[in-house]
Amino acid sequence: MRQDVDGTMSAVEARKRGYLPTADVPALIGIERDPRELGKTMRREGLRPVRVGHAYWWSESAVVEWASRRRWIRAQGSAPVTCSEPGCERAAVSHGLCLKHYRRARGKYADAPAPRDGQPIGAGVYGSVTVDEEGRLICHECGQACLSLAAHITRAHGMSTAEYREVYELPRAVKLVAASVRERTGARAASPENLARLARVRDPQAAAAARTSDTFSALSRAQRQRRARSPE
Structure with a gap:
């Protein structure tokens, strides 16, 4: 050419x-x-x-x-080209793929296994927690309904919350405690009595003095995970 x-x-x-x-x-x-x-x-x-x-x-x-040969080039006002990925109806933005599938195919983690979000597993589906009519959370492992899924998986299955999230691909935003429990806990913590108790024992100067050089040089959990994934 x-x-x-x-x-x-x-x-x-x-x-x-x-x-x-x-x-x-x-x-x-x-x-x-x-x-x-x-x-x-x-x-x-x-x-x-x-x-x-x-x-x-x-x-x-x-x-x-x-x-x-460039599917992203089309006349102004014409209908967008559909993503070439089977089953996807989004508009293609580059190389015949929508933004989601383009990132998946050519992004930093292109070789990573495809997520299983929405696929049924055990008593629920990957990527989400099922809530029954009474607001209780359904355990993926055994199907039991409970208000605190975090406490249940530790006692009944010997799993930490981090392990449970990894196995069933639950994002950090997915809560493992029922909404009713979170609301009661939040209301109790924000009561005038508890706020006054916190104000009496709170000592910002003591907290600042407790910090050492190791505090600032310590790696966060996210940083440790990124370092573990990166090649030596």
């Missing part, structure tokens, strides 16, 4: 030989984009312009052929 560089052609001769200036490229392929940015994209993808005077011109046939 490389074009010969010829700085001796005039504009008239270039037109006759099928070349056009960068400014005319958007109109040729039916899109509205900054010609300079479009020229940079074409260069990155292998097209080479010719020099006509002090400007760069492009082979019309090469540009048309290049645009026909």
